[in-house]
Amino acid sequence: MAAREIIKTHPHPISVDRETLLRCIDDCFDCAVTCTGCADACLAEDDVRDLVRCIRLCLDCADACTATGRIVTRQTEPDLGVIAATLEACALACRASGDECERHAHHHEHCNICAATCRRCEQSCNDLLAAIG
Amino acid sequence: MAAREIIKTHPHPISVDRETLLRCIDDCFDCAVTCTGCADACLAEDDVRDLVRCIRLCLDCADACTATGRIVTRQTEPDLGVIAATLEACALACRASGDECERHAHHHEHCNICAATCRRCEQSCNDLLAAIG
Amino acid sequence: MAAREIIKTHPHPISVDRETLLRCIDDCFDCAVTCTGCADACLAEDDVRDLVRCIRLCLDCADACTATGRIVTRQTEPDLGVIAATLEACALACRASGDECERHAHHHEHCNICAATCRRCEQSCNDLLAAIG
Amino acid sequence: MAAREIIKTHPHPISVDRETLLRCIDDCFDCAVTCTGCADACLAEDDVRDLVRCIRLCLDCADACTATGRIVTRQTEPDLGVIAATLEACALACRASGDECERHAHHHEHCNICAATCRRCEQSCNDLLAAIG
Numbered sequence: 001m002a003a004r005e006i007i008k009t010h011p012h013p014i015s016v017d018r019e020t021l022l023r024c025i026d027d028c029f030d031c032a033v034t035c036t037g038c039a040d041a042c043l044a045e046d047d048v049r050d051l052v053r054c055i056r057l058c059l060d061c062a063d064a065c066t067a068t069g070r071i072v073t074r075q076t077e078p079d080l081g082v083i084a085a086t087l088e089a090c091a092l093a094c095r096a097s098g099d100e101c102e103r104h105a106h107h108h109e110h111c112n113i114c115a116a117t118c119r120r121c122e123q124s125c126n127d128l129l130a131a132i133g
Numbered sequence: 134m135a136a137r138e139i140i141k142t143h144p145h146p147i148s149v150d151r152e153t154l155l156r157c158i159d160d161c162f163d164c165a166v167t168c169t170g171c172a173d174a175c176l177a178e179d180d181v182r183d184l185v186r187c188i189r190l191c192l193d194c195a196d197a198c199t200a201t202g203r204i205v206t207r208q209t210e211p212d213l214g215v216i217a218a219t220l221e222a223c224a225l226a227c228r229a230s231g232d233e234c235e236r237h238a239h240h241h242e243h244c245n246i247c248a249a250t251c252r253r254c255e256q257s258c259n260d261l262l263a264a265i266g
Numbered sequence: 267m268a269a270r271e272i273i274k275t276h277p278h279p280i281s282v283d284r285e286t287l288l289r290c291i292d293d294c295f296d297c298a299v300t301c302t303g304c305a306d307a308c309l310a311e312d313d314v315r316d317l318v319r320c321i322r323l324c325l326d327c328a329d330a331c332t333a334t335g336r337i338v339t340r341q342t343e344p345d346l347g348v349i350a351a352t353l354e355a356c357a358l359a360c361r362a363s364g365d366e367c368e369r370h371a372h373h374h375e376h377c378n379i380c381a382a383t384c385r386r387c388e389q390s391c392n393d394l395l396a397a398i399g
Numbered sequence: 400m401a402a403r404e405i406i407k408t409h410p411h412p413i414s415v416d417r418e419t420l421l422r423c424i425d426d427c428f429d430c431a432v433t434c435t436g437c438a439d440a441c442l443a444e445d446d447v448r449d450l451v452r453c454i455r456l457c458l459d460c461a462d463a464c465t466a467t468g469r470i471v472t473r474q475t476e477p478d479l480g481v482i483a484a485t486l487e488a489c490a491l492a493c494r495a496s497g498d499e500c501e502r503h504a505h506h507h508e509h510c511n512i513c514a515a516t517c518r519r520c521e522q523s524c525n526d527l528l529a530a531i532g
Contacts, residue, residue, distance in 0.1 A: 001429050001432070001433075002429055002432075002433040002512055002513070002515070002516040003429065003432040003433050003436055005512045006432075006433050006436035006437055006440065006509050006513065007436060009440065009507070009508040009509040009512065010439070010440045010443065010509065011440060011443045011444050011445075012443050025432060029428050029429075029431070029432055030400050030401055030402065030428075031401075032428070033400070033401075033405075033424060033428055033468060033469075033472055034400075034401040034402050034405050036469050036472045036473070037402055037405035037406060037409070037472050037473075037474075038405055040322070040409070040472065040473040040474060040475050041405065041409045041410060041474070041475075043318055043321060043322065043475050044318065044409065044410045044474070044475040044476075045410050046410075048314055048315055048318065049314055052209060052210055052310065052314065053209075053210040055309060056207055056209050056210045056211075056306070056309065057210070057212060057215075059203075059207065059325075060203075060204050060207065060212070060215060062469075063199075063200040063203045063204055064200055064204070064215075064219065066196075066200065066465060067196040067197055067199065067200035070192075070193075070196045070432075070435050070461075071193050071196055071197070073432055073435045073436050073439065074189055074192065074193065074435070074436075074439040075436075075439060075440070075443070076186075076189050076439050076440075076442050076443040077185055077186040077190070077443075078189075079190060079193070079229040081225055082193060082197075082222070082225050082226045082229050085218075085222035085225045085226075086197065086222045086226070088218055088221075088222065089215070089218035089219045089221065089222040092214055092215050092218045093215045093218075093219070096212040096214070096215050108408070109408040110405050110408040110409065113401055113404045113405055113408065114401070114405065117401040134296050134299070134300075135296055135297075135299075135300040135379055135380070135382070135383040136296065136299040136300050136303055138379045139299075139300050139307065139376050139379055139380065140303060142307065142374070142375040142379065143303075143306070143307045143376065144307060144310045144311050144312075158299060162295050162296075162298070162299055163267050163268055163269065163295075164268075165295070166268075166269040166272075166291060166335060166336075166339055167267075167268040167269050167272050169339045169340070170269055170272035170276075170339050170340075170341075171272055173276070173339065173340040173341060173342050173455070174272065174275065174276045174277060174341070174342075176342050176451055176454060176455065177276065177277045177278050177341070177343075177451065178277050179277075181447055181448055181451065182447055182448070185443065185447065188442060189439070189442065192458075195336070199332060202299060203299075203302050203328075206299055206302045206306065207302070207303075207306040208306060208307070208310070209306050209307075209309050209310040210310075241275070242275040243272050243275040243276065246268055246272055246275065247268070247272065249268070250268040318475060319475075319476040322473055322475050322476045322477075323478060323481075325469075325473065326469075326470050326478070326481060329465075329466040329469045329470055330466055330470070330481075330485065332466065333462040333463055333465065333466035336458075336459075336462045337459050337462055337463070340455055340458065340459065342452075342455050343451055343452040343455045343456070344455075345459070345495040347491055348456075348459060348463075348488070348491050348492045348495050351484075351487055351488035351491045351492075352463065352488045352492070354484055354487075354488065355481070355484035355487065355488040358480055358481050358484045359481045359484075359485070362478040362480070362481050
């Protein structure tokens with residue numbers, strides 16, 4: 001992703017481990033699009049009534065990941081308290097969405113993929129949270 | 134706002150005090166647009182170099198308020214843990230942005246207005262957080 | 267909305283009729299939250315399978331209105347070609363969502379409200395488009 | 400990206416060339432994060448006053464790409480008129496942002512990278528536009 005290159009060329013040095021930051025940025029945007037796609041695929045399934053909670057939590061997770069991805073991408077004059085709370089909320093949104101997707105993973109392959117993506121993003125948010133300490 | 138009417142017509146009863154919820158929804162969207170406008174107005178000021186932190190925190194706050202406004206608008210199958218963490222992160226983003234805007238409020242009327250809007254949204258997020266327990 | 271005040275305090279004079287601009291900003295954000303709420307209310311209805319197209323178009327409209335509301339709020343160094351194309355796309359998204367909501371307006375009051383909100387936003391986008399020439 | 404897998408598992412067959420669609424989805428999200436990062440890096444530069452137009456157009460482009468990426472990801476009950484207009488507006492936002500970044504590409508490596516990313520996304524939007532005919 002070009003985003004990786006952008007971070008390297010920022011005029012200020014970043015204050016956290018670069019690889020941990022880049023993984024979190026990547027995973028937030030990947031999870032945002034995956035949850036958008038999973039909510040949309042669920043909507044097209046015959047058993048959509050059983051997937052209502054899954055759709056809702058995927059929509060929340062997509063919104064949380066979009067905002068978090070933007071906020072952690074910014075390196076200028078960060079407020080670490082805001083970033084930490086944002087990462088915590090995002091990790092929780094990923095966990096809720098991942099747990100619910102997992103319940104449907106054996107029926108629907110998109111839920112299986114989405115569950116794994118949510119787990120990865122939850123982990124990346126928690127790793128960045130630990131790194132900013 | 135039409136959004137107020139939508140919440141009243143949801144097929145499921147909402148689980149929190151309706152007025153507290155509606156105020157939070159209104160204030161999140163109002164704060165999102167106000168922070169977008171304040172960041173933009175700061176960018177056009179001659180002393181933009183003194184407003185870099187203000188711009189950055191307003192951009193963060195606009196993103197946090199947009200995501201939070203969407204997440205708290207949804208009444209179907211909510212995950213209260215996700216909502217609580219989202220409200221906490223949004224209240225912190227509003228506080229950071231409001232504090233920084235306040236430092237420029239005597240120079241720039243848009244920062245004065247934005248500081249007040251951020252305070253109001255911070256309060257509404259904290260009120261809804263208290264209401265969902 | 268505080269957003270109205272922010273536009274008035276921008277350091278540069280705005281280049282279009284202020285009332286037309288402010289109405290478009292208001293209506294984009296109102297339509298974004300209304301469509302988010304209508305998609306969510308549809309998802310909770312017993313006849314969700316008949317509302318799949320309505321949900322999808324409301325989600326699209328919420329995304330279009332969020333982006334358009336942010337873009338037209340910015341007054342610094344605008345690119346009028348980008349703004350015009352954005353308003354055209356948003357007006358179309360509002361029309362598609364409004365048409366589909368109207369089909370369900372007699373069954374579901376949230377669709378009735380959402381249809382009217384989409385119509386209003388479509389009109390405001392087209393009015394601003396006419397004003398920027 | 401997991402998003403690629405999600406599209407393949409959608410219950411309905413997609414109506415356009417899959418590779419063209421996937422490239423557009425990837426490029427919209429990559430451009431959204433790159434423009435967010437470039438606007439932020441510009442904000443931290445000593446010559447920020449010369450980069451005001453660049454920042455503004457990158458913020459617009461990030462918003463356009465985020466909305467477009469979400470809209471084209473959805474495969475359920477699409478409205479092709481909405482999708483076409485959205486892609487046109489996004490291609491224009493990418494062009495405006497790419498043109499302005501290019502003017503600063505020799506001074507700032509982040510603008511150089513961002514210009515190339517915007518060009519690629521403009522092309523992918525136009526390719527998908529041609530594919531949906």
